[in-house]
Amino acid sequence: MDSAILHIGENTTDINLATSSDYWAYRERMVQAESGKVFHKKTWDSFEKARDIYEGVCGCYPNYQVVKGMPLSVFGDKFGHNMGDSIYNCMTDFYAGKISESDVKDYMEECCVSMRIYQTQQCHTSGYNETDNQSIVGQVYEVFAKMNARAALNANYNEGLAENQAYGGRTDDWVYYNSDYYYQCEETKELLREAAGYVTNQWEIPAIDSEEIEKNTVYTLDGKLDFNSCWNWEYRNQAGRGSMEDELETPPNDFKFFYKQNSFNGTLWVSMNGERKDINVPFSISQTDSLKGQIYRVYDLLDDDFKAEGDNKKYSRFLNGLTVFMRQYALGSGINDIFGNHVPRFE
DSSP, X not given: OOOOOOOXXXXXTXXXXXXXXXXXXXXXXXXXXXXXXXXXXXXXXXXXXXXXXXXXXXXXXXXXXXXXXXXXXXXXXXHHHHHHHHHHHHHHHHHTTSSOHHHHHHHHHHHHHHHHHHHHHTTSOOSOOHHHHHHHHHHHHHHHHHHHHHHHHHHHHHHHHHHHHTTOSOXXXXXXXXXXXXXXXXXXXXXXXXXXXXXXXXXXXXXOOHXXXXXXXXXXXTBOSSHHHHHHIIIIIISOSEEESOTTOOOOTTEEEEEEEETTEEEEEEXXXXXXXXXEEOOOOOSSSOOTTSEEEXXXXXXXXXXXXXXXXXXXXXXXXXXXXOHHHHHHHXXXXXXXXXXXXXX
């Protein structure tokens, strides 16, 4: 995993900082982490060390302590962009099973420390302002939560793409949902909340309001900070083949479904509790402007025996909210231009 942490000395103070043994010890640890030899370890005194070094180097300049104020986004410059890219790499490695939950928490905590150091070096903050430090933790959490949702969706997509290969043909006319990724995404988001809480406790600052951050996130072009809204963006707004009416609806455990449009018909299978049902979707196109026959609820395509089996009946609400349709329906109804919760037209 490439490191996202841009460390002290990665600016015009490099030459001066090179005289510090503390800096070189810190630098060596980061180089080892970037090379994959070790993962980042928590060093809660790293900010204090960096601050001491920085003040020692810059103390002779009268304006070095002038605080210019925090930027609107701490991820808005090259430093932030690089950190964001590496956070995504971290979450991708996590969903690929290459790193552990503990590694993710450690890395988030290190990103908070590194961002605090960087913003202090840029004279955006003193490094000790509670509001500024809380903002840093909140924004780091927001980016981790977004990259968590994106990585979960990407893992779901890659699994669906492998399934699609068995059918041949196009690679952009299918829909896939694996509830395992929904639950892993939610569990990991809770892990990130705990990591943020640990940082605020260590820094002795007020806790962030993660729910408020999630509700008002600025990262909404491809869904919000949850799996379902990102899934809707991928398959409703991009592929134009499937939709979820209520993004807050919780899916069944051990649930998967795959759908692929084949010219003027469709192939669908649903798996719940280890039982799989294969279905041919009987699409039809009216000679009038009616959309009937171009869209189906997944629940309506299942036979009564499958619906009644085990606990399947309990999840009728979720399955009723899942729809699959033809690309012609997406273009005719405009559903692919609608974001968030939406009940499709059936006539």
